[in-house]
Amino acid sequence: MQVFKAFFKTVKRQLSSLFIYFGIFLALTIFLTNNGPSQLETTYKPTKVKIAVIDRDNTILSKSLYKYIDDNHTIVNIIDDKDTMADELFYQNVEYIVIINQGFQDKIKAGDSENVIESVKVPQSVSGEFVDNQINQYLKTLNIYVSSGYSVEDAAKSALDTSAISAQISLHKVSDTSNVRSSTYYFFAYIPYILICILTVGLGSILITFRKYDLNSRIQCSALSITKKNISLTLSSLLFSFSCWALFMVLAAIMYNSDFFSIKGLLYVCNSIVFLLVAMSIVYFISYFVESSSTLNMASNVLGLGLSFLGGIFVPLEYMSSGVVAFAKFLPTYWYVKANEIIDTYTGTSTQINTFLSYLGIEFIFALAIFSAALAASKVKKH
Template identity: 30%
Template sequence: MQVYKAFFKIILKNRIQLMIYLVVFMVLALLLSSSYNPPQDTDFTKVKVNIAFINDDIDSPLVAGLQTYLGENANLVAIPDDTQKLQDALFFRDVEYILRVPVGFTDAMLSGSAVQLEKTTVPDSTSNIYMDLLINKYLNTANTYTTYLPGLSQTDLVAHLQEDLANATEVTMISSGTHSAYAEKSGYYFNYLSYSLFAILILGICSVMLVFNNTDLKRRNLVSPLRSANMNFQMILGNLSFAVITWLVLISASFVMYGSFMFTATGRLLLLNSFVFTLAALSISYLIGNLVKSRGAMSAVANVFALGTSFISGVFVPQALLGDNVLTIASFTPTYWYVKANNEITAAVNFNAASLTSIFTSMIVILGFAVAVLAVTLVLIKQRRLDA
């Protein structure tokens, strides 16, 4: 196993350079773990809007009933009927909705005539729509009674309105599962892992291939007693061993930070996805290692490729914030599909056929990159051997 031993001797000589990316990743992971705040509860909660109610009509039971109904669903703020003060209250958001009941409102409602209330609101606000719905609900219900029971007194009308509008439908949110607090945090961790993994593999494998692709050393190896098939097997075994060791080191912190979560379905899928990505990164690193001619070029390629694919694929900037053109370009890299699968894994509460199909499709695409790049690399190696 001379070639295998030589492989790791070269790796150990370059350990300082490789450790830099490992330390950077661990620092990012720790900072992420300490600074991450879980998302706020997104369940619906009823919020009362601050409104001003001004009555220019007579103090009738119908107007009082409307005011009482709005007071149950909004906060009535007492503001003098002065244009400047009302405008100031709206500007400083002391109120978000000003309702003015015009003269003749009561008579118009009882006679079935068209009624137009006056309102002043914050432009394009949700409170505007919400209050319109409440007021329309009250007026439409009152109009129904005055149309079909024309002789109904105001007192009875208001009593019926209070009884009808007091009915509410209870809504219960049912979920078949819960979303772990570690899900999104671990997703960020494994997304960042791709950057360090790519950089370490490129630097490590390139440093080895620079030595073994040296023209004089290659010629000496060709005339050595060790057969080419055995030499290639040891080289492949060395690359696989280095990739697996790197993967194990990078994922080890996740077991420390997230504990038993890594043994859940979400955690196992994240681990599987990262291992599949490791194979693709290994193939690309092996290709780059057979193309690079100097150590300076090796460092440049490692930084450009690892950083470049990370930026356009959603590692540092979420894919949801990237443009369509950027994502289209990124889809030609395995990092994009790796991050896409991670996002789907961590977003899922329960895994069904549809979600798993999408996740495994991304993994298959990543494996496709690995196989395609490896095939190109083998053709390149064979061509160079013939030229030599």
């Protein structure tokens, strides 16, 4: 009982860190629930930029350029003044300014389209490059008609007509929904990350505390036997770990009531329990190699993020290269994700059940292997 009380007194010191990880998980869950499974129906809309046009030539061809810009973008009227232009750009009243130089029409008729206009824009802006390409394309079209012998009026009209031609764009709605995941899937997908982090910070720090030389020596000098101490410590660790896991299961039951209390929900729970054993084994193993809380916090981030990114939790497996996927098979998180994918598409076939059980078996083997390595590490430490 004394070990039990000391265990949970130590837990109280880690409550702030535990609540932080719980908050992170809750925020991720809410975000992915609202955005992950939703299918957004989008339509194509051309981008319009706020443009100011200063026409210093005031001819038929310069007016055709003005008309082209007006048809494709939003014209903003400003004064032809250097300070005014700078102010309008600074206050983002306009994104782009076109200055049609005097002699614009004469140069186009002579076949010279260089330096016929000037542009003022925000440096390296995407909208600026977009408008540059459009205007240059229109000037080339205008040049072609003029050089082909068209009159100024006909060239202006033909260039506008040609520029108005556009392809009809429609978005194809994919009927295949095989890659669409349920909200419950996204909830349980992040369980490994949060369990590893919470158990490393919470359980790991407690195990390190009980293995400190002074405290361990005092316990050995007391009337409490080593066997009773180890049993109490083991039971306390199991109670703490399963309490953390149960907290997330309660959250899942509240958020996904109908899905949670179903066959799929039961399979998700089974998968998460087996991975809880994996997470406990990992924490038990690293507790023999870490001696301070600061190092333990670092280890929790490295382990949690590393196993999550490489195991297919944060980055879907289908987006990974074949080499990374081959390496991921040596991680327990990979098999957890594969089991989750089976659950999400579960239809009740015996093949799916057998595959799911085999994935659970592999996770359990990982837990036993890591726990055995931890026992070996404990013997080395004792010697």
